[in-house]
Amino acid sequence: MNGSESSKISAIEAVAQRARDASRAMLSASTDERNAALEAVHNSLLGAKDAIVAANEADKKAARELMEKGSLSSALVKRLDLAGKKFDAMLDGVKSVASLPDPVGACSLSRKLDDGLQLFRVACPIGVICIIFESRPEAAVQIASLSIKSANAVILKGGKEAEKSNAILVETIRSALRSANVPEDAVQLVATREEVRELLDQTKYIDLIIPRGSNSLVRYISDNTKIPVMGHADGICSIYVDAKADPLKAKDIVVDAKAQYPAVCNAAETLLIHKNALETVLPVVGKGLKEANVQVLADDASKPILDAVPGLHVEASSPGDYRTEFLELRMAVKVVDSLSSAVTHINEHGSGHTDCIVTEDESSAQMFMAMVDSAGVYHNASTRFADGFRYGFGAEVGVSTHRTHARGPVGLEGLLIYKYMLKGNGHIVAPYANGEKKFKHEDTPGIKPVIDS
Amino acid sequence: MNGSESSKISAIEAVAQRARDASRAMLSASTDERNAALEAVHNSLLGAKDAIVAANEADKKAARELMEKGSLSSALVKRLDLAGKKFDAMLDGVKSVASLPDPVGACSLSRKLDDGLQLFRVACPIGVICIIFESRPEAAVQIASLSIKSANAVILKGGKEAEKSNAILVETIRSALRSANVPEDAVQLVATREEVRELLDQTKYIDLIIPRGSNSLVRYISDNTKIPVMGHADGICSIYVDAKADPLKAKDIVVDAKAQYPAVCNAAETLLIHKNALETVLPVVGKGLKEANVQVLADDASKPILDAVPGLHVEASSPGDYRTEFLELRMAVKVVDSLSSAVTHINEHGSGHTDCIVTEDESSAQMFMAMVDSAGVYHNASTRFADGFRYGFGAEVGVSTHRTHARGPVGLEGLLIYKYMLKGNGHIVAPYANGEKKFKHEDTPGIKPVIDS
Structure with missing residues (x-):
């Protein structure tokens, strides 16, 4: 929450640090505030439609030129498109994420350890997520929506071909967040491949990397970071x-x-x-x-x-x-x-x-x-x-072939972890350690934590 | 399940490969078989008590000599001890793990995607876990018990000072597994620090590393592997x-x-x-x-x-x-x-x-x-x-300060992930993709998967 050490750090480290600060600020954003932010994102994107379509047109034009030179596939050019029905589907996606139940604060364990000593396990955001995706610019909007919904901060790195589209989409989202009193740095965009390399070193600030793209992209990411990676390289x-x-x-x-x-x-x-x-x-x-x-x-x-x-x-x-x-x-x-x-x-x-x-x-x-x-x-x-939408998750952050954290199609819950909350009344360990007191360990599903937000 | 490629691999890679094969074989071990294996482990350890205490005495003698030279702390020498009450507590621990409910096969999602198309999310073992721990030899028994209970295969690396104690404990456990018709390679021991370095490279075979020990050990592990690590370095x-x-x-x-x-x-x-x-x-x-x-x-x-x-x-x-x-x-x-x-x-x-x-x-x-x-x-x-026993988890595999997979004191469930099971009757995606059919996505908590084991 302060930038006192920021004078000596690189631009990318500053991005990552701002993301961490934003993720901490997101901890106090209530369900209503996060949903209102998504509503604002929806409305801002709708209001900026002409400018977004124009930026997308510029990306498509550049891509078509590359295609004519044979250095880009027609499938990729097609995936760049954001006009017409795709734009509407992108906006519907934001609304549909807003309408999902709030995953933050769900209590998965309520246990009386002893009289007056109550334990809860409560879902909370992971913190800072970095998502690296290729070509389809509407992915930026979908991922940002999921991230806002789950109270995480996200650093997005999109494909070079969609650079102008991604830039205006993310700037529009950030302006909506400002208006909604949610930290704009909860959604940030990084543009170049060189910056990715540096992001992979930000173990202090980034908690999870989700590469969504080609086999070679996923392998490159996995081979070059100590940050946990969620995704899949092959689908055999x-x-x-x-x-x-x-x-x-x-x-x-x-x-x-x-x-x-x-x-x-x-x-x-x-x-x-x-x-x-x-x-x-x-x-x-x-x-x-x-x-x-x-x-x-x-x-x-x-x-x-x-x-x-x-x-x-x-x-x-x-x-x-x-x-x-x-x-x-x-x-x-x-x-x-x-x-x-x-x-x-x-x-x-x-x-x-x-x-x-x-x-x-x-x-x-x-x-x-x-x-x-x-x-x-x-x-x-x-x-x-095998797909998050077909499984009824409402949204998908990726498909994981890893064996920890999340496996298979991953919905919103893949962006969450939990914390333990313990409420006592001056309880100390000494009497349990010396045998004076014994734990009761009774599950109390009816007792829910009071969560301030 | 075959060793056809084993002629060219190192001894440590072979350990890891055998662990993977054992983990696959563990997938067919029923609740009763795994609990019977734990019973056999308990009885074998009891039967081998004299030999175990003698090996432990040799470790303690060597440690006391190092202590006298000033190269080992008295706290560490004390932690080596396996005799008397500590031996009984170790055996009680095996029984207590056996008495825990089986975490494998628990169904956390049951959903009707459409008529006759039923989805389940079912808890299953992660696969191959590598646990690196220091000094206390009873940890080998506790960890092996948790691993057998959760149908994982484990590779144990204990402290050098407890080498003889760990060796006889693990050999006794393995002989019990053989007698119980559970693959003995579900529990393996690795002895030297050089071997650890090589284990950290076995990304193909090892799914999770849990370092339990000093700050410097945990940092060394985290800095030198691409395999997911669960644990904590600092506790500030x-x-x-x-x-x-x-x-x-x-x-x-x-x-x-x-x-x-x-x-x-x-x-x-x-x-x-x-x-x-x-x-x-x-x-x-x-x-x-x-x-x-x-x-x-x-x-x-x-x-x-x-x-x-x-x-x-x-x-x-x-x-x-x-x-x-x-x-x-x-x-x-x-x-x-x-x-x-x-x-x-x-x-x-x-x-x-x-x-x-x-x-x-x-x-x-x-x-x-x-x-x-x-x-x-x-x-x-x-x-x-903040402790798995105090939280009532019955057992603890460690405390995690990571923000993915598991956080805080981690019980048996930290050794589990899930798989999705989908039961259809010839269902294909095409009619859903072209709009002919629609998903129902009804949660069906009363419908449970039939699990073969």
Whole structure:
């Protein structure tokens, strides 16, 4: 809350320090104040629509020029767009975050340690979050909204291609925060890649980094910081078609998981098939893949069956194909001898994201779901369901394949931790340590903390 | 689950790989199997008592020789001891962990996404935990018990001084696991400091490192690994005595927090006192500190008052004293102008462990508890309560000052994460993506997952 040491620090360290100060100030922002700030953000963005669309147009123009030179993909240019329906959806997103229940202050433990000595565990913001995202500028608004809702301070680093769009979006959000009496430094923007490198060193001020983007971005971040990172690099999802799979369910699920939107992390990359389903189920699945224009990379055992599917593009697979995130209409196929082999394959080759078994046998499904060590384990459902909105979280901060803090699609609660509040009346430890007094340790779910805000 | 790539790997990488394989195998160990394994561990340790006490005697003899040469403290030698009551307490600890409810499989979310499409979030082990601890050999048994209970695999690194004790304890535990049909590699021991360095690189196999020991150990670990670390380096806890503090409660709490056991992380190091309590409350607290043989380091405003306390050892403080974890009978004292200054001081100088306000004013207490950004925020209770056993967790894996995963005293649940289980009946995403179908997102707390184990 003071800047007395700020004379000798770098610009980026100053950004991080201001974020920490803002995060501390956010601790006193009530539910109503944070929701009012989101309302102000919504209205300011609406009021600045023309200027935002114009800045976005400039980004798009520059991007189209790069595309014509071949140095930017058309998909990326498309993702830059903020006009029309996308603008409205972005504003709706702010309202929808405002309408979510306040996650801050939720009490997950209420326990009487002894007479007059009451313990509570209460949800609170993590503090300072740094989110590094690529290209889509509406992500800046979504993330800022989630951060304000959860009383965190956020440092945003967007893609270079969306620089002008991000700049005006964040400036509009900050002006709204000023008007709403919430610290504007609760949302800050950092522009260049060089600045990211320096942000990664701010262990004192940044509590969590969430990279949202390419595999290489996530790896770069993870390899270059001591700050906890939440996210996922790979999404190598598998579908295991069991001996007792229903052929039509198998076909529908494999085609949906592979082809409904292949460029995303929850799309399936590998098809494992039980040897006893090879002649009964695989031809049906192969026909579906052909209709969806999927090319297959087949092992020796599955190749003859797939070769017999009219029109299906089949190549022989190599071992590396089973560790590859294709993100396009290609799928590696492998025959396994048993459920247990399928589990072993997935645990060794997958990325711990989402894996599915297709079977009519309930006990096989239970075994698969217990033994596959992934964030999502599915039975007879497409891996594409692995998404915060589809899970009903209202918003998503990312998908985590880590095994601490949060796993799988992460909603608002991924931006929260808790603190313990203990209320006594002069209680000291000495009489408990020497045996004079004993703890009662009675859970008291009916007793809630009084939280000042 | 195979060792095909093990020919080219180091001994430590092989340890880590075996731990990963064991953690996967633990996924199929039922509640009863894990509790039976703990029973077997208890019985084996009891059966091996003479050999364990003999090995411990050898460690103690070597330590006493080092102590006589002045290269080991007597406190450390004392902490090595495993005989008598300590042995019995160690065995009781195993039984008490066995009697805790099974944390694995607990369902924290049950939601109907649509007809026939049911989502569950189910607690599961993190996987492979590495715990690095110092001197006290019974910690090996406690940690191994918690790890077995939570279906994790653990790699233990104990202190050099307890080498023989740790070796026989872990070998006894492993033989019990073999007899109980739980993979023995779920508990492994690593002996040397050089091996620790290599363990810190095993990002592929180790999911979480928990250092339990000195500040320098924790810093070394945190500075030298990309694996998530849970724990705390410093425990700089403060007591803020408010303008409306009850003098006797203030005295009791300050003395207990500082002097009841000064060598631990939840002991208080700093006393902040409101200027209006300077003449009324501080003399009473000072008298208590004198009786407890505490030396004080006072700022200019508090020094005259403390100097007037008969027999109290008072020195002038320097700024560094307010960032120091004394771990002995010394305490820094500072006068503040307001509650808000106290909060700012704590957030800037403290370590986010546990801080307390002493006041009779409820709204000041609420403000303090909301604004102090620490794992524990206390009102009229000694900071020494910050402990997993005192919170009623039955067991403690450590105290975390991090802001992700787990914060404050961490019980068994700190060794758990969750996975999402989705049960469908051939459900695919396409009709939801094109608007044909809509999600229902109804919470269904009565519907529980069937878990195979």
